[in-house]
Amino acid sequence: MLISSYNPAELGDILVCILRPDVADQAEETKGNVTRIFDTQTKETLGYNFAEVSQYLGTLGDRGQVFLTPSQVASLNKQLENAGFLAELVPDTESKxxxxxxxxxxxxxxxxxxxxxxxxxxxxxxxxxxxxxxxxxxxxxxxxxxxxxxxxxxxxxxxxxxxxxxxxxxxxxxxxxxxxxxxxxxxxxxxxxxxxxxxxxxxxxxxxxxxxxxx
CATH class of the missing domain: 2.40.50.140 (Nucleic acid-binding proteins)
Structure with missing residues (x-):
């Protein structure tokens, strides 16, 4: 699952990508412009925050949910690899x-x-x-x-x-x-x-x- 949102007025140029629900015990680690949020018990990734995202994805709109194309997801996975994280994002183009x-x-x-x-x-x-x-x-x-x-x-x-x-x-x-x-x-x-x-x-x-x- 991949749910993405963008709200530059509140968060700045940061794309929030959610993979799993929040849990009681979670932590985060930042490498460069990428922050990974994970479950401290299972070590599963809960989501990623991508800073300065417009530099490689372009304009994403004013605010709200972002429906990423497969090529945009591939670009984000490249950023994950460059930062030393696992390239684990999978495109989700199904209407919800x-x-x-x-x-x-x-x-x-x-x-x-x-x-x-x-x-x-x-x-x-x-x-x-x-x-x-x-x-x-x-x-x-x-x-x-x-x-x-x-x-x-x-x-x-x-x-x-x-x-x-x-x-x-x-x-x-x-x-x-x-x-x-x-x-x-x-x-x-x-x-x-x-x-x-x-x-x-x-x-x-x-x-x-x-x-x-x-x-």
Whole structure:
């Protein structure tokens, strides 16, 4: 997994690359312009910070998530090698916000408001997602933030569990997606059941924004 973000106004010319979730016991080491963050117990890399990154990647935008191309990842791996680190970054070009279809929505065994859904996110791909949306039900099209997604708020979606039940992803509201004019309340964004939003395809934020233009 490779999640990258850039916020020059707050951090300067630093690209943050996240490979794994934070852990309780972690440390960092810096060599040149590269800082490695790692798990002190397992020694696994949690992420890297690349300083002066625009010198070799060019303009990355104002702020927010950066979707790196394979050639950009190769350039970062070269920087890792030059600094004496392992070139371990792997490109991740899969869309993390997709149109999903809730096939089932069953009561959570340890909650009176959570539902355990089986949600199709591709032709042969289904994920279990625990949802607390008050309008959750089977038979609806929704927007799914898959594991590895960075929400507009900066929240990263990791595998997890809610009250002991595994959950891999998040079914999003229009508010969480920060779509213009979306209702500022809880509730999954239910997409029209037509060919505009095909299950398994990347969610088109521009098309999504049109859902609230007349509201």
């Amino acid at each position: 916000f997709v149109v999903g279809y809730v096939e089932t929505a069953d009561p959570h065994p340890d909650s009176d408001h959570l539902l355990v859904t089986q949600t199709r996110v591709g032709q042969n791909q289904k994920v279990q997602i625990v949802s607390g949306s008050p309008n959750m039900q089977a038979g609806i099209k929704v927007v799914v933030a898959k594991v590895g997604a960075m929400m507009p708020s900066g929240l990263i979606i990791w595998p997890g569990s809610l009250r002991g039940v595994e959950s891999n992803g998040m079914i999003c509201s229009g508010r969480e997606l920060r779509l213009p004019n979306a209702p500022q309340k809880k509730g999954a964004l239910i997409l029209p059941d037509d060919e505009t939003f095909e299950v398994g395809t990347p969610f088109n934020f521009s098309q999504g924004a049109k859902l609230f233009q007349s509201k």
